[in-house]
Amino acid sequence: MTGIEFYTNGHIISEADSMRQKLGTLAKQYRATSAIIVTDAGITQLGYVDIAQQSLEEAGVNVVVFDSVVADPPIEIVNDAIKIARDNSCDLVIGLGGGSSIDTAKIVALHPNEFESVNDILDKDVSGFNKLPLFAIPTTAGTGAEATFVSVITAKDGSKKAIYTPKILPDVAILDATLTLKLPRHITAATALDAMVHCVEAYTSRTKKNPISDALAVKGLQMLWNNFEKVLNQGDDIDARSNMLLGSALAGIAFVNSSVAAVHGLSYPLSINFHIPHGHANALVMCGVFTFNLSAAAPLYAELAHAVMPSQTLGMTDLEAASLFIKQLKIFLETSGLKYRLNELDITDQDIPALADIVINTYARLIATNPKDMTLNEVTAIYEEIL
Numbered sequence: 001m002t003g004i005e006f007y008t009n010g011h012i013i014s015e016a017d018s019m020r021q022k023l024g025t026l027a028k029q030y031r032a033t034s035a036i037i038v039t040d041a042g043i044t045q046l047g048y049v050d051i052a053q054q055s056l057e058e059a060g061v062n063v064v065v066f067d068s069v070v071a072d073p074p075i076e077i078v079n080d081a082i083k084i085a086r087d088n089s090c091d092l093v094i095g096l097g098g099g100s101s102i103d104t105a106k107i108v109a110l111h112p113n114e115f116e117s118v119n120d121i122l123d124k125d126v127s128g129f130n131k132l133p134l135f136a137i138p139t140t141a142g143t144g145a146e147a148t149f150v151s152v153i154t155a156k157d158g159s160k161k162a163i164y165t166p167k168i169l170p171d172v173a174i175l176d177a178t179l180t181l182k183l184p185r186h187i188t189a190a191t192a193l194d195a196m197v198h199c200v201e202a203y204t205s206r207t208k209k210n211p212i213s214d215a216l217a218v219k220g221l222q223m224l225w226n227n228f229e230k231v232l233n234q235g236d237d238i239d240a241r242s243n244m245l246l247g248s249a250l251a252g253i254a255f256v257n258s259s260v261a262a263v264h265g266l267s268y269p270l271s272i273n274f275h276i277p278h279g280h281a282n283a284l285v286m287c288g289v290f291t292f293n294l295s296a297a298a299p300l301y302a303e304l305a306h307a308v309m310p311s312q313t314l315g316m317t318d319l320e321a322a323s324l325f326i327k328q329l330k331i332f333l334e335t336s337g338l339k340y341r342l343n344e345l346d347i348t349d350q351d352i353p354a355l356a357d358i359v360i361n362t363y364a365r366l367i368a369t370n371p372k373d374m375t376l377n378e379v380t381a382i383y384e385e386i387l
């Protein structure tokens with residue numbers, strides 16, 4: 001076995017209503033005097049910022065709110081948040097929201113006095129920077145960003161850039177499922193499928209598969225798989241929501257220490273060029289990519305199939321079990337209410353060459369971790385299959 005270096009949060013709380021009950025006390029433990037809450041306007045409207053602010057203020061911590069994050073956060077928005085943290089001498093950063101808010105908060109926490117613009121640190125080693133204490137409070141059960149040390153932001157040219165260093169791992173992840181009870185069905189489905197893809201891609205990574213990620217990916221996938229239909233049909237089931245939130249955090253820890261792969265590679269151009277939300281974009285391409293990978297990864301997909309469908313896969317060959325696994329993921333997508341054909345999303349065959357070109361030229365790093373190499377023609381064929 002090759003050597004492993006594994007990073008994860010020092011403190012994870014998984015408990016309903018823990019943000020209201022514990023946030024202020026935790027902030028005091030970090031000797032915070034002025035906290036910035038980094039979030040988006042939708043989260044403010046849901047009242048979650050008020051709950052966080054009240055908990056912090058009751059503990060004597062001043063609060064500044066930055067709620068201008070947007071999906072797939074562009075660099076300018078991250079720069080705006082950094083400026084506010086700097087101007088208010090904030091000494092604690094709290095990312096509250098989906099992956100977009102938490103990823104923005106991660107960059108803000110890289111000490112705001114260390115650099116002017118995110119452009120200055122792209123492709124640079126930031127591991128020696130000072131860092132402010134960082135808490136992450138997810139409101140989607142999907143990206144696992146609260147438990148990862150990557151921040152995905154959008155550069156001026158529209159490409160997704162990853163800032164990747166253990167330095168930005170949140171010090172505390174607060175998994176409070178009450179914050180996910182009002183997640184609309186389409187966001188619940190898309191983010192959950194993102195998390196399942198994280199488990200599968202971590203488990204089948206060509207380059208960084210490791211036993212710790214494997215264990216977390218299997219457990220995470222079981223929690224997500226077994227609760228997926230429940231959260232879609234009974235969104236107010238707090239136990240099911242809690243399981244999804246913990247499952248997605250486990251998936252995050254698994255993939256960030258292993259890797260994601262071609263599903264993410266093919267999904268990014270769909271998000272960037274057509275504004276399809278991250279999880280939905282992954283869900284669109286996942287079955288095509290997994291089917292393409294069968295010749296290289298069927299035994300690994302079969303292991304996952306046995307973990308989530310033990311009785312149905314009893315006695316099956318690897319190929320049979322792996323195929324059933326992909327078929328069930330397809331059923332999850334097709335019954336979730338998400339659109340699953342590109343032409344329903346205003347993407348035509350004329351758009352495909354440009355999409356495939358971006359995958360090969362911009363996201364080669366995500367093909368390199370895929371269990372099987374992919375050519376331009378093969379990427380094109382996967383997109384065509386879901387037209």
Ligand SMILES: NC(=O)c1ccc[n+]([C@@H]2O[C@H](COP(=O)([O-])OP(=O)(O)OC[C@H]3O[C@@H](n4cnc5c(N)ncnc54)[C@H](O)[C@@H]3O)[C@@H](O)[C@H]2O)c1
Pocket residue numbers: 040041042043046070071072073097098099100101103139140142143144145148149150151152179180181182183184187191252277278279
């Ligand atoms: N850092 C990582 O490890 C990592 C991993 C995967 C994806 N990502 C990134 O995360 C981003 C996607 O994050 P996301 O899928 O969580 O979505 P998001 O943060 O972009 O939010 C999507 C929408 O959901 C709404 N929303 C969030 N929580 C809600 C709730 N509880 N109730 C109602 N509405 C709610 C938000 O207001 C927003 O409108 C992308 O930029 C992607 O690249 C990061």
Ligand SMILES: [Fe+2]
Pocket residue numbers: 143194195198264278282
């Ligand atoms: Fe993802």
